[in-house]
Amino acid sequence: MKFMNKIIRLVLLASLLPFLAPLPAAAARPVFGLCHQGGGTNCVVDGDTIWLDGQKIRIADIDTPETHPARCPREARLGKAATRRLQALLNQGPFDLRTPRRATDRYGRQLRVLERDGVSLGMILVREGLARPYKGGKRQPWCP
Numbered sequence: 001m002k003f004m005n006k007i008i009r010l011v012l013l014a015s016l017l018p019f020l021a022p023l024p025a026a027a028a029r030p031v032f033g034l035c036h037q038g039g040g041t042n043c044v045v046d047g048d049t050i051w052l053d054g055q056k057i058r059i060a061d062i063d064t065p066e067t068h069p070a071r072c073p074r075e076a077r078l079g080k081a082a083t084r085r086l087q088a089l090l091n092q093g094p095f096d097l098r099t100p101r102r103a104t105d106r107y108g109r110q111l112r113v114l115e116r117d118g119v120s121l122g123m124i125l126v127r128e129g130l131a132r133p134y135k136g137g138k139r140q141p142w143c144p
Helices: 002-020 072-088 121-127
Strands: 045-046 047-051 055-059 095-096 110-117
Touching: 045 110, 045 121, 110 121
Parallel strands: 055 110
Antiparallel strands: 045 047, 047 055, 095 110
């Protein structure tokens, strides 16, 4: 009888093992800080440029106000807001990088569209008034 009780306990314990196993670690994702110059690892340069794993990436589908140097107070204010908002969007969770027709710009930056669940993070900035859609060509000034 004691032997049978031990067998039953072992079977019950064995059936619980899958539930006692540690959960798999969540996928590592970078945390983005701010970086205004030079190289960086996982940081936001301005509203349309980031460093990700040592690669400088220009967000291909938008144009945001310049921050260094801004050409007027309005551009400085909008540029700072776009930079902070992009940082917040990147830190909200995983995102995908999509390569447009051209993979690099004339400065050697990687051109990418950043998306989460099929939604462009750049277009979120556009909807919030912090960026303009960009499809190539001359950019419009942010100062009057």
